[in-house]
Amino acid sequence: MKKVLIIMSLVVMLVSCKSNSPVGTKLDMKTEVALKGNWSISSVTYPGSEYIKVTSFNIEDSQCFVGSEWSFISNNNKGEMRLTKAACSGYNSPITWYINKDGKLVMKFLEGVKAKKMDIGYVLTVTNVTENSFQLIDNINVGGKNTNVVYQFIRNN
Known part of the structure; x- marks a missing residue:
């Protein structure tokens, strides 16, 4: 009986220690450094x-993001996003x-709040990274169907 209780205790401990986080936290520093700098969505x-x-991002119509300016600072994982379209x-x-x-890419818009206090974030897939361009892909539900929204970034000089 003691052995059964010990085994059950170990199983409970192992299961309770398992991470429920769906987003991995091990960093891809090489890709982060590749994104360092100023970008626009084309x-x-x-x-x-x-x-x-x-x-997009519960902020504005997706087409308002065309021409938006983004800065990514890789050494402290901070940056800024600015919509610039006149309308x-x-x-x-x-x-x-x-x-x-x-x-x-795991991202939060801070809107004057510290990152720890902001509980809304976004997870997008990073693809096709080159020296001068990359894509972020957001998977959203449109009319009951999963749809990929592709944000094409180009480096600003």
Whole structure:
């Protein structure tokens, strides 16, 4: 009976110590350094974009992000995002971000709040990283279907 209780205790301890976090926290420093600098979004595309409006990051219509300016600082995982399109809100926010070993960019818009206090964040896939461009892909639900929204970034000189 003692052996059964000890084994059950060990199983409970192992299960309770298992991480429930769906986002890996081991950093991909090489990709982070590749993104260091100033960028603009040159296009936002998704199937049906000519008919369906998507609000990106719960901020503004996705097309307002075309031309937006982003800075990524890799040594402290901070940065800034600024919407610049005339017909849009003119939103501006500091961000905190990192890229994990699974190729996911984990990002929060801080909006005057410390990162620890901001409980809303976004997880996007980083792809096609070159010296002058990369893509972020957000998987969203549009009309009951999973859809990829592709943000194409180009480096500013």
